[in-house]
Amino acid sequence: MHKLMLAWSILALLAGSSVSAGAAESAAVVKADSPQLAAFKKAIREKYDMKEKAFTAHDAETIVTRFYAADAVSVGEGFGIFNGRSQLRPLYDKAVNEYTVKVTSMHTVVNGDAGWDWADFDVMPVDPKAKPFTLAILFLWEKVSGHWICKGDFYADGSFRTGKLTAPTP
Numbered sequence: 001m002h003k004l005m006l007a008w009s010i011l012a013l014l015a016g017s018s019v020s021a022g023a024a025e026s027a028a029v030v031k032a033d034s035p036q037l038a039a040f041k042k043a044i045r046e047k048y049d050m051k052e053k054a055f056t057a058h059d060a061e062t063i064v065t066r067f068y069a070a071d072a073v074s075v076g077e078g079f080g081i082f083n084g085r086s087q088l089r090p091l092y093d094k095a096v097n098e099y100t101v102k103v104t105s106m107h108t109v110v111n112g113d114a115g116w117d118w119a120d121f122d123v124m125p126v127d128p129k130a131k132p133f134t135l136a137i138l139f140l141w142e143k144v145s146g147h148w149i150c151k152g153d154f155y156a157d158g159s160f161r162t163g164k165l166t167a168p169t170p
Contacts, residue, residue: 037110044117052100055099069151071151098127103137104119104122115140115148116139118160119160123135136158
């Protein structure tokens with residue numbers, strides 16, 4: 001729970017607010033049927049579909065240049081910290097040849113030109129001997145020139161579906 005509260009505090013700073021996690025949950029419920037939230041969900045679903053197709057096509061460049069902002073930051077326990085497209089590119093050059101993915105949104109929030117989406121990121125290795133796994137991921141979004149772009153993500157082994165994180169292996 002401590003890590004979740006820390007992540008929420010970071011999100012609140014990014015969104016320019018100082019709301020508590022409880023207040024944000026209440027606001028999300030109130031806005032659940034808003035046209036702004038529906039449009040945001042539709043736009044990011046299109047981005048997730050694009051990312052999934054790019055993995056299937058072994059197309060890292062589409063992910064790096066059309067999904068992520070130039071200054072995006074991606075952080076994952078056991079994976080590393082990647083700053084900007086130049087660091088994301090080698091990661092995705094390798095990943096698209098080793099995996100296919102499926103993104104399932106679990107909880108989505110939008111506030112003006114900023115949004116975030118908690119999702120399950122199901123990863124299926126191409127190698128039939130390797131085991132599939134799921135990452136609990138938080139995507140951070142910004143609307144730039146009328147289009148949503150991923151400004152970064154933070155992920156850990158686990159799943160929002162199960163409500164559990166996977167203990168890291170030593």
